[in-house]
Amino acid sequence: MNVVREINKINERELELGVGAASWHDEYKDSxxxxxxxxxxxxxEGDVITIFSQYGEVVDVNLPRDKETGKTKGFGFVMYEDQRSTILAVDNLNGANVLxxxxxVDHVKKYKQARVKGDDGEWKEREEQSLNAKPEMIDDVASESSASSAPNIDPDDPMRDYLLEKWREERAKKRGKKTKSNRKHKDETPEERRARKERRREKRARREGNKNAGLKGVEALLRSLHPSALPK
Known part of the structure; x- marks a missing residue:
């Protein structure tokens, strides 16, 4: 809590003095x-992206977790695509109350990426920059073919990239299930296919029948309790 107050005091002091280029933020301009x-x-991680994307596009989030329970430890690191977003986040979210x-919220001068486990089971330094929150690039062909089915999300919505990524993941899962289903029935004969479709129709009819019976039961109960509630 003392650190939170200290950062806020520094910011307030700079505002009073009208500090410009010599701001304390400049010390962290390379991170x-x-x-x-x-x-x-x-x-x-999704919640953290929602909170901090108010001030720029988040491209990496690291929330250390307990090895035994898998729960977060109450702190983490966030990387912005534009370094200037860090200044806005520190100035506006340090001291904010969430839940x-x-x-x-403070700057990080030299961030060290979390180590990864190699094929041999040993932990080692990450060779490439982690960008786990950055949206994947989609080629033009894929974009054109899926443009009509993509969800309509406001371009200014700070959660747009995150929501689109989730939509793409769900779409990929459904496509995988459909492919698996087609593969399962690829060797069946025309007679087997007709029989399978007939079983599906019968199952759907039974389900609709049960639903109608249930609705009639509810209507009868409501009518007995409140005679004027439903039309006769």
């Missing part, structure tokens, strides 16, 4: 990472 402390333990917890 697009910020440290976030005071996070509620139930917050996920009854006070956030501590």
């Amino acid at each position: 697009a990472y910020i440290f976030v402390g005071g996070l509620h333990y139930d917050l996920t 009854d917890r006070t956030l501590r």
Whole structure:
């Protein structure tokens, strides 16, 4: 909490003095990472993206987790695509209250990426920059073919990239299930296919019948309790 107050005091002092180019933020101009402390333990990476994307596009989120329970430890690191977004995040979100917890948001001068486990089971330094929150690039052909079915999301919505990514994941899952289903029935004969479709129709008819019977039961109960509630 003392660190939160200290950062806010520095910002207030700069405003009073009218500091321009010599701002304390300049010391961190080469790092697009910020440290976030005071996070509620139930917050996920998606929640953190939602909070911090107010001030720029988030391209990487690292929430350390307990090895035994898998729960977050209440702090993490966020990387912005544009380094200048870190200044806005520190100035506006440091000291903010989220789920009854006070956030501590500060610059990170030299961020060290989390190590990864290799094929041999040993932990080693990551060779490439982690960008786990950056949307994947889609080629023009795929974009044109899926443009008509993509969800209509406001381009200014800070969650747009995250929601599109989730939509693409769900779409890929459905496509995988459909492919698996087609593969399962590829060797069946025309007679078997007709029989399978007939069983499906009968099952659907039974389900509709049960639904109608259930609705009639509910209507009868409501009518007995409130005679004027439903038309006779």
